[in-house]
Amino acid sequence: MPYLELLLSGILLGGVYALIACGLNLIFGVMRVINFANGDLLALGALLAVTLVLSFDLPYVVALFLVPLIAAAIGLAMHGLVIRKIIEGPMIMSLLATFALSMIVVNVSLLVWGGGFYGLPQVLSGSVSFLGQDVPLARLVSFLLAMFAALTIWWFLQKTRFGKAIRAVSQAPELAVVSGISIERVRYVTFALGTGMAGLAGVLMAPMFAVDAQFGVRVGIKAFAVIIIGGMGSYPGAMVGALLIGVMEVFAGYMFGQVIGAACVFLAMLVVLIFRPSGIFGIGARA
Amino acid sequence: MKGIVALVAAVAAIAVLPGFVESYGLSFLVQTLIFVCLAYSWNLIGGYAGYAHFGQVAFFGLGAYVGALCIQAGVSWLVAPLIAAAFTAFVALVLGMIMLRLSGVFFGIGMFGIARVCESLAMGLDGITAGGTGLYVEVADLHMLYYVVAGLAVLIVALTWRLDSSRLGLQLLTIREDETAAAALGVRSTQLKVGTFVLSALMPGAVGSLYISYLGYIDPFTAFAMMTELTTIAMVLLGGLGTVFGPLVGVVTLSVINELLWARFPEIYLSLVGVIILVTILYMPRGIVAYAQRKNWPLVPVARAHLRHFAQRIQEARK
Numbered sequence: 386m387p388y389l390e391l392l393l394s395g396i397l398l399g400g401v402y403a404l405i406a407c408g409l410n411l412i413f414g415v416m417r418v419i420n421f422a423n424g425d426l427l428a429l430g431a432l433l434a435v436t437l438v439l440s441f442d443l444p445y446v447v448a449l450f451l452v453p454l455i456a457a458a459i460g461l462a463m464h465g466l467v468i469r470k471i472i473e474g475p476m477i478m479s480l481l482a483t484f485a486l487s488m489i490v491v492n493v494s495l496l497v498w499g500g501g502f503y504g505l506p507q508v509l510s511g512s513v514s515f516l517g518q519d520v521p522l523a524r525l526v527s528f529l530l531a532m533f534a535a536l537t538i539w540w541f542l543q544k545t546r547f548g549k550a551i552r553a554v555s556q557a558p559e560l561a562v563v564s565g566i567s568i569e570r571v572r573y574v575t576f577a578l579g580t581g582m583a584g585l586a587g588v589l590m591a592p593m594f595a596v597d598a599q600f601g602v603r604v605g606i607k608a609f610a611v612i613i614i615g616g617m618g619s620y621p622g623a624m625v626g627a628l629l630i631g632v633m634e635v636f637a638g639y640m641f642g643q644v645i646g647a648a649c650v651f652l653a654m655l656v657v658l659i660f661r662p663s664g665i666f667g668i669g670a671r672a
Numbered sequence: 673m674k675g676i677v678a679l680v681a682a683v684a685a686i687a688v689l690p691g692f693v694e695s696y697g698l699s700f701l702v703q704t705l706i707f708v709c710l711a712y713s714w715n716l717i718g719g720y721a722g723y724a725h726f727g728q729v730a731f732f733g734l735g736a737y738v739g740a741l742c743i744q745a746g747v748s749w750l751v752a753p754l755i756a757a758a759f760t761a762f763v764a765l766v767l768g769m770i771m772l773r774l775s776g777v778f779f780g781i782g783m784f785g786i787a788r789v790c791e792s793l794a795m796g797l798d799g800i801t802a803g804g805t806g807l808y809v810e811v812a813d814l815h816m817l818y819y820v821v822a823g824l825a826v827l828i829v830a831l832t833w834r835l836d837s838s839r840l841g842l843q844l845l846t847i848r849e850d851e852t853a854a855a856a857l858g859v860r861s862t863q864l865k866v867g868t869f870v871l872s873a874l875m876p877g878a879v880g881s882l883y884i885s886y887l888g889y890i891d892p893f894t895a896f897a898m899m900t901e902l903t904t905i906a907m908v909l910l911g912g913l914g915t916v917f918g919p920l921v922g923v924v925t926l927s928v929i930n931e932l933l934w935a936r937f938p939e940i941y942l943s944l945v946g947v948i949i950l951v952t953i954l955y956m957p958r959g960i961v962a963y964a965q966r967k968n969w970p971l972v973p974v975a976r977a978h979l980r981h982f983a984q985r986i987q988e989a990r991k
Binding site for chain 2: 413417419421467470471474475476477478480481482484485486487488489491492493495496602603606609610613617642643644645647648651654655658659662
């Protein structure tokens with residue numbers, strides 16, 4: 386078995402999962418809302434990138450900046466029109482609402498792009514030699530950009546004043562309010578950041594995979610597995626979990642084929658739920 | 673007494689209905705009754721216990737495949753649903769013991785993932801399921817099928833009715849409102865939730881098996897369709913979560929709207945169901961039934977009549 390090659394390709398895949406999982410966890414940490422639509426915004430981002438590059442003849446770099454902004458704008462709209470109004474209610478309502486939002490995003494994408502598969506194999510084609518392995522350039526660049534974005538936001542959360550406000554709301558909302566933090570603004574920014582990260586992950590995936598409107602569901606459940614294994618609401622947990630899942634998926638896929646490989650990831654998630662429900666770095670999952 | 677009269681009237685109406693419709697109408701009725709079974713099952717776990725369940729279609733699909741394999745092995749289509757239901761109940765027992773110890777978010781995303789994994793397994797394990805080609809079985813007699821599905825629908829509505837005014841139903845509601853407080857009051861929350869979950873998986877399994885006797889064919893995308901899941905949830909939510917008659921009102925409303933309007937726009941159907949869910953959550957979170965009760969609409973079946981009765985007595989006592 387080509388261990389090194391599989392390990393490398395698993396880590397590269399995990400880097401992009403990290404971006405979407407961090408977005409999910411950021412939103413969950415601050416708002417206690419699981420955004421089912423994040424995966425679908427990723428698919429939408431990938432499809433938008435393909436359209437921008439192929440139909441509008443824009444360079445890939447423009448898509449790289451534009452698409453996350455569009456995704457963040459959609460996220461702001463979602464929060465303003467729906468989530469904001471039900472966030473204080475029972476959790477089942479916010480779950481049902483983001484599930485409905487996810488269905489709307491998927492089906493609108495289906496309406497616009499149809500059921501076909503799109504990709505940007507011509508962008509960043511070719512490969513580079515790394516540790517004696519031939520690594521596709523697209524995967525390496527995507528990994529580096531994803532890691533850069535995730536770490537930048539990590540830095541933003543740790544070091545800036547507003548980042549600290551976000552963490553304060555996530556840890557103790559009542560104390561954050563009495564300290565003069567505007568919860569409403571923090572929630573808007575968090576939701577925009579989380580959905581923007583999903584959009585960026587989408588752009589980064591466009592050169593690597595053939596993407597269709599329902600791609601988000603398949604990536605989405607892996608992102609859920611990542612945050613459960615890494616720990617709900619934990620930013621470093623999401624990054625570590627994503628790399629683990631990426632490696633696991635590639636190895637299981639090599640050994641048992643694609644279908645069983647994907648199921649293995651889920652099996653690992655169930656095992657974590659049984660033995661360590663709070664995940665690696667989690668804030669507690671028990672009822 | 674009123675309840676028994678209503679039940680007898682409903683059964684009589686269901687029994688004579690096929691005499692008045694043609695085969696297209698009968699087909700519509702069978703589909704509607706299948707959704708009655710699914711919606712009431714979802715209501716048990718989603719409405720009463722308050723757990724957002726996005727994987728009911730997994731049990732429906734598993735039931736369909738188990739049923740198809742049984743029928744292909746020579747089992748009668750009337751017996752296959754029993755085997756399918758037993759199988760899905762067992763799966764629910766194992767899954768429930770894992771997932772229901774955790775908070776609602778984990779349950780929601782976990783079950784959602786399990787439904788998708790089941791779909792890809794049905795696609796991948798083509799030695800058993802024939803993959804995307806699908807399994808074919810003999811189509812059952814539509815009249816017979818109608819009576820079987822109607823029987824199941826009446827059964828689960830009656831069961832919900834009993835549950836609603838029972839101690840058990842109230843215990844489930846306390847779990848929904850505050851699980852810690854429920855546990856402190858001595859409600860065995862985990863056992864109760866797992867029991868409800870198993871109960872809510874029985875019917876989708878049986879109905880899934882009947883569904884292939886209706887269609888004569890099953891493939892992974894039909895068995896585990898997102899559309900089934902979303903439509904069921906929308907129906908329960910629209911009618912009223914955790915009420916006796918809410919799901920019925922929701923099923924009838926959405927089925928009729930669907931039949932009249934959206935059959936012509938299949939491509940936007942799911943988006944519209946999504947919009948209905950959002951609008952219901954935002955403006956009518958307790959559904960049509962609760963809304964109608966508050967506005968005192970006449971002719972709306974009032975669930976939990978005994979609670980209203982208590983309320984009236986308290987008011988009278990205050991005077």
